[in-house]
Amino acid sequence: MGVSKKLAVSASLALFLSGCGSLWSDEGASSAATTSSSTTQTSTVAPAPAPAPVANTTTAAAPTYAAAGEPVTFVGDKVDEMAGDLGKLQDQVAGLQGRLGSIQMDAEKGSDDYHALLGMITARLQRGSTPGNPILVDQWNQAQIELEQVAETIPQMTKLSNDAADSAAFGQYLLSAVQATYGLSGAVESDHVRLEVLEDDVLQTMVIIDRLMTDLSQDMNRQNIYVNNERQNMTTLSLAIKNGELYGSSLATRAFTQTETLARAEAQSSVPKASDRPLVIIRFDRPNVQYQQALYNAVSQALSRKPTATFDLVAISPQRGTAAQIALNASAAKRNGEAVLRSLRDMGVPSGRVQMLAQESPSATANEVHLYVH
Known part of the structure; x- marks a missing residue:
């Protein structure tokens, strides 16, 4: 009786994974469903079941291979499919890293140009200038444009952070699928060896995504504070140009x-x-x-x-x-x-x-x- 129950469970799990197909669709990775559980002291809500991902019907499956002298198994085929999904996830993560680097370069260039103009205005005011000097007004307008270009990187980072969260959710879903495959019957020893390697690779990819999200969070926090402070400083600098007298940084910025x-x-x-x-x-x-x-x-x-x-x-x-x-x-x-x-x-x-x-x-x-x- 105990053996029959085990065979029934194994058959059910095999049928579930076979029906899922690839965890990725042609149009992109399907995001893992998140469970609902929050606590303010000890409250916990039971998780909702993850929705079945869209099956990949056109992308060619990863090549099937097995150790010499061992048969090709259903579990081996599933490992190949999940390895292909991991490869796509890693490509997506590399794209996210490239986008972050591009955004950071744009913010750095805008900030450098902004402070170069700010330095010229400050130096001119420090030497003494006429009220409403048109040269300083033009430089102030250019500095305002550069500062707003830096501010435009903040919504880009927000979009990138959302995309990284989607990748993190799929990585968690893929990890769960890999760990569930250990319970399938009919596997050979090499299948489990490959599963262990695949599990380690998924975990390493998730660490990279976590670091990316942490860097994004820190950058967005810094940029928000920086842009808000500099906007206040620009208002004070505008008054200084109008009067032809250097004041310094905004008092509101100092208080903050x-x-x-x-x-x-x-x-x-x-x-x-x-x-x-x-x-x-x-x-x-x-x-x-x-x-x-x-x-x-x-x-x-x-x-x-x-x-x-x-x-x-x-x-x-x-x-x-x-x-x-x-x-x-x-x-x-x-x-x-x-x-x-x-x-x-x-x-x-x-x-x-x-x-x-x-x-x-x-x-x-x-x-x-x-x-x-x-």
Whole structure:
């Protein structure tokens, strides 16, 4: 009776994977469905099942191969298909990296040209100039154009970040498919060896996507602050040109800078105590945990009560198992913490107000991220 049940389960799993075909369609990768699970303390919502991806009906399958003397198996064919999907994902990631490099070059060039013009205006005002000097007015107009070109890179980064999130979702879906294939019957030893290599390659690709998303989040945060500050400085500089007298940077910019400097110092000097109660607890006990809305609500309320609030973001990993398992848990918890930090930046929380820490807990059963407010 036990053997029959195992054969039935294996047959069902084989039928499911056979029906899925390739995980990619001709028009692009189908994004993995995200599960719905958010916590403000301990709330968890059961995940919704991922939709079946569109089958690839025209793209030629990757060549089938097997070790010498071993038969070609159904599992081997699935490995070939998933390897082809991984290749397409890696090509897409390379394209994302190229787009990021191009955007960064445009922003750098615009910023260099802007500050060159700004330097000429400042030098002329410092030597003394007539009120409303037309040369300075023309240079100010050119500097304004260069600054707005830098500002145009922000929506480009936002679009790129969304595309990277789609790639990350598909990478998670592909990883789940690879891990599910281990349970299929009828495989030979070389099939599982290739599955292990494929699983490692998928994980490495996901690490690259995570780093890309982190770089994008940091760049967008910096560019937003930079453009807003320089727009205020341009307003003050316009008044200086009108009066023919150099004033300096905007007073609003100085006030903001001083506030952020004090907040950053406070954030770095604080460490959560054992008696402190977290503002938010996010448990990563399943893939694609949807925590953003609960996180936004909690942080929004905290900032409304205390506009100068600072935060400690603590990535907690279980201290269980072998040394290798503990190290893997710590690495996964760090990635989860970086993902939450990216979400906070995208929500508009200045990075200087958030301090990220890592801890191991013998009582934790899954990776968690705790957010404390000060």
